[in-house]
Amino acid sequence: MLSEPTFSFTNFQQDAVKALLSSTGISLLAILPILILIVRQCGSAHPAPPRGCRRLGLPPGHSNLHDEFDPKYSKGTSKDVDDKGQPLWRVKALFTHPIKSCAAVELNVADVVSTGFAFDRQFCFAEQFTPDQASTSEEKTQPYWDARTLRNGHYSRLALIRPEIWVPDPAAPDYAPDLDEVRSKGVMVMYYPRPAGRGLSSYLVKLGIALRLLPRELSFSVPLVPPPDRASAYPPVPVKIWKDTPVAYDYGQHLPQSLREFLAPPDAGASRPLTLFRVDPTHHRQVFRNAPRKEELGFQPVTGFADAYPLHILNIASVHDVAARCARDIPRLSVRRFRANIIVQGPEAYAEDHWKRILIRPTGAKSDADAGVEVHVACRTMRCRLPNVDPATGIRHASEPDRTLKSYRRIDPGDPTNACLGMQCVPSVQEFVIRVGDTVSLLETGEHCYIKLLKPGEIVEGV
Template sequence: MSNVDISHGGILPNLIIIFLLSALFLVLKTLTTLKTSNNPKGCRRLGLPPGQSNLDDEFDPKYSQGVPSDQDDHGRPSWRVKALFSYPLKSCGAVELQVSNVVPTGLEFDRQFVFAEYNNDEWNIRTLRNAGFNRLALIHPEIWVPDPSAPDYDADLPEIKSQGVMLISYPRMLPAGWSSLPIKVGMALKFLKSQQTFQVPLLPPADSKFPLVPVKIWKDKVLAHDYGRLLPASLHAYLGSDTSKNTLTLLRASAPHSRQIFRNAPRKEDLGFQPNTAFADAYPIHLLSISSHRDVAARCAYAIPRLSIRRFRANVIVQGPSAFEEDHWKRLAIGGTEIHASCRTVRCRLPNVDPLSGDRHKAEPDRTLKSYRRIDDGDRTNACLGMQLVPAKEKFVLRVGDSVEVLETGEHQYIKMLAPGEKVEGV
């Protein structure tokens, strides 16, 4: 008779081993399938290195006080650019820069892309203002531009032909149940990133099929390139979109169809060109003073102990002036380039969304701002913080550390956005 051990003591360990080996095989197979792609070929990433920021000390009490504009700060101007930010994908994460080209629409690459949703028979842009879209805060773009010195550079690469690519990263969505186990293991072992990533061309190649479609941005309607076919199903899932209904897309601004700006902006007769922008709300560049922000943050501390200036999504953050001194700037020079301060920035509730978590505070900082910053006769309903800028030159370079010099001060009165054909007395 055979001496095979059929007791639980013999079978159970073998079953456990078989289960563990099967699970390991499944994990390895899944990790191979989900392996993160390499960086774009022939390109370099724009911006500061990961983990580095010129705002690391933004909560230092010294920024609560202004300093004289003619004071020397260890060989640097006391009034200067502290930080620069571009937001390539509207309402999503920022790219922090040490230096940036400025183009007619603002900082290069700023707000050139936007998500849009199809409803009421038209595409409408979607931002952090919109209910259900606070998850946009956790989507992070990177700009990669051609680098001829890169070892894998080749002029025939699609990344080069499109003058670079934008990488878009977003939190990895886990499937329900046991099927998420391999992914969790991979993330725990650092084989998998917690973010999923895909890329889109910075410019649509001439022979590509990214059609121009009309999109409504506030009261304007412009033509933009439809990149919707590049959106992965996992991004649709992350944003709660049903892929079968084709109601979510990604749009890329078209330079020939940029939005000309009038309202408070200087005119072509004064500049030699009419200011324009892509998907920025209204004007090419948004400036914010860190001392002004510290004043607001101190008043909000009861609800948000560390209110970051990042919530206000400015392009240029300056240090030196006292709180709200910028309210009356009309013209200034940054790094020697003349820039018009066209109007104050009228605030919406978008800064209520925490850019680190995507959580939306039910009241702050909007409530505090409205309690003491409804200062513009053009809009007494909403608060103001920051200034909207229009450069007197179409192209130049901005750098962190550039001097800030006020050339002219005066009064401001905000002119609201008008729909086509809409008239306002005196405008």
């Protein structure tokens, strides 16, 4: 017969001492002061809003794409109005992408400037290559900076960097013209997931996040433009964007080490020097190729760090068609993957393939002052594998939607090897305002033939 166990305080003390002296116990004792420090610091984890400024964009949690997967957007409609008097062909959503390949800022109203949407692709990350590290066959004798995008290996993580644009607001209670935030014409705040690190550090960070003692994101801010009295702190440096090499401001001094760790995780291998560039407005890239010329517009179109043209328009019905074809691999294919500025609803899928000119006009406009803006539809958007990256997770799909697109959307005689989705555009004026709900009217259709990007000095016959 088994005897009942008896409690001995002496035995309890001995067992407790043994537990504390074990490796696990020692680790827990070491962790305790760190957790206490985390608790003390967590109150200041969220940065204060930039002084004298207001944030651009929709409130957090709001989006005009909240119903983007509704089947009603799969079909085209007439060019008339719906039962609420709204145009059936209209602007559904607007996006500016301040940092090339990073998250977008969604807008209800967008200012269009000479380079496209205000703040769009005005920043980019770049790595420094030395000639022996270069992945290109071009002969280079000096180190050079090359822009990084979602196309580049572990840089799919760029999708998780979330910028906020804050602009000076004289109505703000703390506004003053001599504030640094005002003198730099605003601030960009950049949020990114907190890197976990390795070993015990990784465990502590994950524990702190799980216990809500640590925020999931870290942040830092940069001036929207170099302040006049600190211009020398942002040296102009050439940066390679495709076959162009514009001069841009080097913002590398602002990058925290934790961001470098996030973009170059331990399993990414040897990392190269990384920096952030800001477009130098005196070195915009002129756009030729399929774009209308100065003789027609009165100005030559320009861009910042965009791939090619100032504006990118996407028809939601076309995205629905692609989504239906790759639903097995990607059950919910978001419009956001294709990183357009203007999302339109109403036209049937791929109707935009033959647009040459459209008119964007405020809804209900009747006066000549609201006549709208004519937009030249320069060419189709050639697709690479960038949309394979899920903007919500930063995870790259091995083949979709690129494989599906190439199976039936290689339609342009100028580039028969790549698929097309969306249209590249050039406004007929350098500045205007566009709003969600604006009417989209078709002025002209015709054929397109894509002209590939040229090296400096190359000429296409007849262009």
